[in-house]
């Protein structure tokens with residue numbers, strides 16, 4: 001593999017940085033009246049405006065050169081073809097196969113994975129039809145009113161985010177989620193539920209995750225206490241790649257929905273892991289969701305690099321993190337139903353690209369992995385935007401908005417539209433971030449001299465604006481796939497394996513090793529003084 005820093009493009013970008021740092025976005029727009037229309041691309045239903053970035057045509061040329069030097073297109077084709085690009089785990093990375101249209105074929109290692117995907121989708125469809133129509137009955141003969149998904153990480157964040165985002169389209173049973181091993185989570189979720197009308201979906205790729213198995217076991221106890229052992233069969237189903245462990249837990253394998261090693265946890269919401277989503281919105285809406293993903297996959301595979309939305313989003317993030325010293329990216333959906341989208345992206349992007357060695361094990365000597373965070377607008381405006389506008393950190397932002405509300409309300413004066421108010425706020429924020437307000441403008445308004453410096457809005461703060469007609473299953477699928485692929489582009493350029501997550505393993509092992517010390521009365525001896533001291537404090541506090 002190449003050392004990306006040794007390429008001409010990387011070195012030229014490092015030199016080019018000073019040139020860009022001396023230019024303000026105001027100047028870039030003044031110099032080029034076409035900038036706003038030139039620096040905008042369409043992918044599926046999404047319009048992606050990247051004109052408010054601190055880039056010139058030369059920056060883009062060099063960044064795209066970097067993409068070519070890293071052979072992103074070859075790696076992309078290798079991923080779509082099912083090559084084992086997750087080298088540290090020896091696995092293919094085929095989440096794109098999960099959304100191949102019915103009737104397609106993709107043969108990997110002698111198996112038609114597209115056919116397998118549709119077999120599972122059909123089984124999910126039949127099952128969710130029964131749950132939604134009342135054909136599936138609980139142990140006492142009652143229909144299911146609530147589905148509780150028990151999972152964590154990719155087996156939770158995707159389904160939670162999508163179910164919340166698709167609230168408007170939901171016409172099935174209520175769907176709740178339990179993830180944290182904190183007993184408060186399960187307790188709160190079960191409050192008010194009737195065991196006779198509750199169905200648990202235990203979602204775990206490995207079916208060995210501590211949090212999920214603890215919650216699933218506690219949920220089973222809750223059910224059995226009310227309805228007896230025999231009730232488990234009609235109140236528990238599983239989503240997993242691991243049949244033996246599902247059976248060992250006591251779930252009928254006929255009620256298990258499978259997926260495959262080639263689906264990473266954080267890339268799995270469009271697999272059987274989306275079963276709870278399908279319970280909420282039904283198989284037809286779920287199919288539209290998959291069409292959205294596939295639309296973006298096709299764009300990513302076929303659009304020229306210059307117009308390729310995931311490529312552009314990926315390299316812009318890389319430009320700020322590897323060259324301009326930005327550490328984080330704010331994701332600001334101006335759609336309240338996307339409230340969990342930033343949290344979902346945190347796993348997708350940070351578990352994927354939070355790596356400090358390259359695929360060949362050599363250490364990187366450049367920053368990788370942006371820190372993603374955010375909240376829906378306008379709430380964020382009244383919380384952390386002050387730092388975005390006048391703070392000392394460079395925080396590129398992704399604004400996400402929709403032209404039409406699912407349900408609009410009249411504006412404050414009884415006319416107009418609240419959706420227009422929301423969108424006006426989004427556009428105002430990206431405008432102010434980019435163009436700010438100078439000391440001269442502020443002085444000219446008659447502001448007292450001693451306040452001028454406080455009121456200056458420096459501007460020159462970059463953002464992308466993603467606009468779609470409406471939040472729908474399809475546009476949501478497109479958005480998710482857009483970010484999946486931008487993660488991929490960055491990972492390839494950085495030369496890292498975006499599909500493993502070794503960094504989460506040691507903590508799991510240590511937690512299991514430490515639990516006996518917490519539950520014992522003896523003096524702890526865990527191997528480090530700090531943990532021992534904390535456990536002693538814990539013991540003291542338990543006795544109070």
Ligand code: F6P
Pocket residue numbers: 152153154155203204205206207208209212265266351501504
């Ligand atoms: O701890 C990280 C992780 O392995 C994620 O990658 C995964 O999404 C999550 O745990 C849950 O894993 P599982 O689906 O196997 O329970």
